[in-house]
Amino acid sequence: MQEERTRYSEDELREFEELIRGKLDGTRNELNYIKETLSKRNDSGTDITAGTAKLLEDGADASERENLSQLAARLQKYATQLENALVRIKNGTYGVCIDTGKLIPKERLRVVPHTQQTIEAKLRRVS
Numbered sequence: 001m002q003e004e005r006t007r008y009s010e011d012e013l014r015e016f017e018e019l020i021r022g023k024l025d026g027t028r029n030e031l032n033y034i035k036e037t038l039s040k041r042n043d044s045g046t047d048i049t050a051g052t053a054k055l056l057e058d059g060a061d062a063s064e065r066e067n068l069s070q071l072a073a074r075l076q077k078y079a080t081q082l083e084n085a086l087v088r089i090k091n092g093t094y095g096v097c098i099d100t101g102k103l104i105p106k107e108r109l110r111v112v113p114h115t116q117q118t119i120e121a122k123l124r125r126v127s
Contacts, residue, residue, distance in 0.1 A: 005103055008095045012106070017089050020113045024082045031075045034068050081114035088116075097121050 008016070088094035095104050099121035108119060117125070 006096070006101070007092060008103065013089050013094060016094060016109060016113060017086065019110065020082050020085050020089075023113060024079060024086075027075055027079045027082065031072060031079065034072045034075070038065060038068055038072070078114070085114045099125070 085094060095109055096102070097104055097118045098116045100118060102118060104115060104118050108115060115122075
């Protein structure tokens, strides 16, 4: 009978670390781009154009700013989750379900590298 593994090997953890660092770099780049876009929007020029067209433009601008702010908040949360996953790699708890103590399948970790639960444990929590 094969003994059930309780953690991933150093090589496997390095593979996950590379994957997470790549996603983290991409997330940070996207976050920086959004922050730059938002700060440029706040510096909008001083041209004063007449009437309702300007009001509509301001409304659309405010809505887009709000959407970008929400996206930035989600990206920041995701970046933090990825950073926490790197900490778990360092302390040897990465890939272990916080509910069951079992290894989270590699396939799940490749898709959701910051997860701390097997899909079964997550579904149990939801219901």
